[in-house]
Amino acid sequence: xxxxxxxxxxxxxxNGWWLSAPALFILAFAAVGPxxxxxxxxxxxxGEYGNVEWIFSLNAWRSILLTEDIFEPGKxxxxxxxxxIFWRSVKLSTLTTLITFAVGFPTAWFIxxxxxxxxxxWLFLITIPFWTNLLIRTFAISEVIxxxxxxxxxxxxxxIISAPINxxxxxxxxxxxxxxxxxxxxxxxxxxxIDRFDMKLLEASYDLYASRWQTLRRVILPIVRPGIxxxxxxxxxxxxxxxxxxxxxxxxxKMMIGNFIELQFGQGRNWPLGASLSILLLIVVSAALVLxxxxxxxxxxxx
Amino acid sequence: xSQAIAVEARNxxxxxxxxxxxxxxxxxxxxxxxxxxxxxxxxxxxxxKTTLLxxxxxxxxxxxxxxxxxxxDITYLPPNKRPVNTVFQSYALFPHLTVAENVGFxxxxxxxxxxxxxxxxxxxxxxxxxxxxxxRKTSQLSGGQQQRxxxxxxxxxxxxxxxxxxxxxxxxxxxRKEMQIELKRLQTETGITFIxxxxxxxxxxxxxxxxxVMSAGKLQQVGPPKDIYxxxxxxxxxxxxxxxxxxxxxxxxxGLRLSSGELxxxxxxxxxxxxxxxxxxxxxxxLVNSAELGAVTATVQNMVYFGTDTHCYMTLAxxxxxxxxxxxxxxxxxxxxxxxxVALRFAPGSVQVLED
Numbered sequence: 001x002x003x004x005x006x007x008x009x010x011x012x013x014x015n016g017w018w019l020s021a022p023a024l025f026i027l028a029f030a031a032v033g034p035x036x037x038x039x040x041x042x043x044x045x046x047g048e049y050g051n052v053e054w055i056f057s058l059n060a061w062r063s064i065l066l067t068e069d070i071f072e073p074g075k076x077x078x079x080x081x082x083x084x085i086f087w088r089s090v091k092l093s094t095l096t097t098l099i100t101f102a103v104g105f106p107t108a109w110f111i112x113x114x115x116x117x118x119x120x121x122w123l124f125l126i127t128i129p130f131w132t133n134l135l136i137r138t139f140a141i142s143e144v145i146x147x148x149x150x151x152x153x154x155x156x157x158x159x160i161i162s163a164p165i166n167x168x169x170x171x172x173x174x175x176x177x178x179x180x181x182x183x184x185x186x187x188x189x190x191x192x193x194i195d196r197f198d199m200k201l202l203e204a205s206y207d208l209y210a211s212r213w214q215t216l217r218r219v220i221l222p223i224v225r226p227g228i229x230x231x232x233x234x235x236x237x238x239x240x241x242x243x244x245x246x247x248x249x250x251x252x253x254k255m256m257i258g259n260f261i262e263l264q265f266g267q268g269r270n271w272p273l274g275a276s277l278s279i280l281l282l283i284v285v286s287a288a289l290v291l292x293x294x295x296x297x298x299x300x301x302x303x
Numbered sequence: 304x305s306q307a308i309a310v311e312a313r314n315x316x317x318x319x320x321x322x323x324x325x326x327x328x329x330x331x332x333x334x335x336x337x338x339x340x341x342x343x344x345x346x347x348x349x350x351x352k353t354t355l356l357x358x359x360x361x362x363x364x365x366x367x368x369x370x371x372x373x374x375x376d377i378t379y380l381p382p383n384k385r386p387v388n389t390v391f392q393s394y395a396l397f398p399h400l401t402v403a404e405n406v407g408f409x410x411x412x413x414x415x416x417x418x419x420x421x422x423x424x425x426x427x428x429x430x431x432x433x434x435x436x437x438x439r440k441t442s443q444l445s446g447g448q449q450q451r452x453x454x455x456x457x458x459x460x461x462x463x464x465x466x467x468x469x470x471x472x473x474x475x476x477x478x479r480k481e482m483q484i485e486l487k488r489l490q491t492e493t494g495i496t497f498i499x500x501x502x503x504x505x506x507x508x509x510x511x512x513x514x515x516v517m518s519a520g521k522l523q524q525v526g527p528p529k530d531i532y533x534x535x536x537x538x539x540x541x542x543x544x545x546x547x548x549x550x551x552x553x554x555x556x557x558g559l560r561l562s563s564g565e566l567x568x569x570x571x572x573x574x575x576x577x578x579x580x581x582x583x584x585x586x587x588x589x590l591v592n593s594a595e596l597g598a599v600t601a602t603v604q605n606m607v608y609f610g611t612d613t614h615c616y617m618t619l620a621x622x623x624x625x626x627x628x629x630x631x632x633x634x635x636x637x638x639x640x641x642x643x644x645v646a647l648r649f650a651p652g653s654v655q656v657l658e659d
Binding site: 198200201203204205206207208209210211214218219222223 | 360361362381382383384387388389391393395396397398399408409412413456457460
């Protein structure tokens with residue numbers, strides 16, 4: 001096919017965009033519409049029993065960072081409770097992403113290097129957790145790690161510990177729960193990338209004097225990078241907004257942003273603050289993604 | 304050419320599988336490859352030639368036996384510690400690196416200074432005539448160009464031995480012929496020992512200083528192309544390289560008595576009364592006047608026209624098949640018809656007797 005013909009075909013394909021107009025229309029209303037409502041609400045005043053009053057106010061945005069003293073109006077202090085929650089969310093999500101990668105990469109490598117038949121079985125096993133509801137899986141973890149749970153009971157019976165280790169309702173519990181929940185989301189894109197990796201390149205690398213470590217760093221990781229980026233995004237983004245896992249495993253104490261936002265729309269009766277936190281979360285996630293893709297892309301070009 | 308030994312395999316055995324399913328890919332192979340020579344391992348697929356190459360590269364360890372590089376035992380040395388580089392059949396170029404980065408990879412891994420890596424990569428690309436492509440990604444190159452990059456990449460660290468695993472098999476015929484000449488030129492220019500694996504006998508005959516013919520995990524014969532072609536030691540070598548006529552015969556006092564009854568000239572030094580298999584290459588078969596002494600009578604069965612020559616398939620009196628490669632005449636007419644009786648003769652000195 002000539003270049004002109006190819007260009008013509010591409011133009012014809014582009015001109016057919018209006019066929020997807022109904023889908024675009026629904027998408028615009030379903031995705032952008034609610035988001036606009038949230039954005040507008042973040043600039044309003046909270047109503048006494050929830051909802052909002054239509055009075056413009058920047059208080060919600062200000063109160064993310066600063067708390068107004070109850071007794072001395074006009075005196076502001078840093079809202080360290082909010083910052084703690086933000087910091088915990090970012091920290092736990094980053095840790096979850098790192099640990100799912102550390103565990104997921106060898107797992108994905110293992111599966112991708114099996115024979116085609118057993119590979120299907122391994123992939124099947126990886127997807128089994130998806131069959132059960134997230135809430136049930138999270139309660140299952142809580143059953144294992146709570147003070148009278150499976151793990152502590154076993155350790156006590158075995159005489160390894162004399163008092164139960166307190167794991168539930170800690171950052172650690174939330175971290176374990178999220179790692180368990182999001183691990184398949186890391187393994188699957190990594191598997192897809194490693195599956196496409198030409199294993200002959202390993203021999204070529206060793207042949208050209210690269211050690212195992214150099215081969216991993218200079219050949220394998222740069223080539224499977226799209227899988228690493230995809231897996232990290234799939235884990236980091238939902239981790240940051242996680243709601244169920246911190247709720248069940250962190251108790252009421254170890255909140256993450258998701259729980260905090262829910263609180264504002266529920267007991268807190270501060271919808272504008274909830275709305276502004278939601279928008280902030282969206283901005284943080286988008287910024288993190290752009291930064292991440294840029295940085296990992298640059299490393300590749302100069303590697 | 305110096306006679307120092309570059310690579311030596313001593314009683315190399317490589318077995319795959321377990322129990323009853325053990326396959327001996329290499330069965331007690333010993334061979335010496337000289338410094339600076341173009342050595343070809345030739346054989347059908349599954350004969351063990353690639354396994355031997357992989358033992359030398361270090362990708363596999365022998366089940367027993369020793370591999371020596373310039374006299375030093377490297378049998379269990381990992382590939383990244385061997386001054387030996389490989390050109391892979393699939394090229395195995397790094398898709399995330401540019402052409403120049405691919406070529407410089409080996410030197411970089413050896414920890415050479417960046418300036419030297421760049422300079423050597425540029426020189427290597429010039430050697431394979433790809434200077435213009437230095438900053439391209441390898442996926443933007445044609446098959447022939449990728450082949451050259453793979454060569455430059457393997458040559459850049461100045462290996463003591465270059466291993467080539469059927470590197471030309473993915474190229475089309477014309478490109479393959481060009482690369483054969485190119486490879487020979489590179490080998491002469493660099494003076495590096497080349498060990499070339501192929502199943503293509505023509506490739507082996509045109510490029511090699513010496514050929515090792517392999518079959519069923521064993522080295523059948525090692526020698527210069529001419530020896531391999533004119534004096535094959537056994538039936539396998541004779542039939543794998545070129546076309547051959549096999550004739551059953553008995554040694555008599557004044558020659559070989561063919562199974563069809565005629566007496567032909569015999570090579571010297573054969574014990575009388577022995578039953579042997581004699582071979583004659585088709586281009587050594589001449590059609591002659593039936594009155595000539597020592598002529599063998601045959602019947603034409605089939606003629607196949609090949610352009611420069613015509614293959615004439617005949618049967619002797621006892622049904623033994625003989626093929627003659629006849630030079631095509633100016634009119635393109637070989638002047639023979641099916642069923643015609645002819646007389647043929649084997650060129651003096653062309654009849655060989657197989658050892659087994």
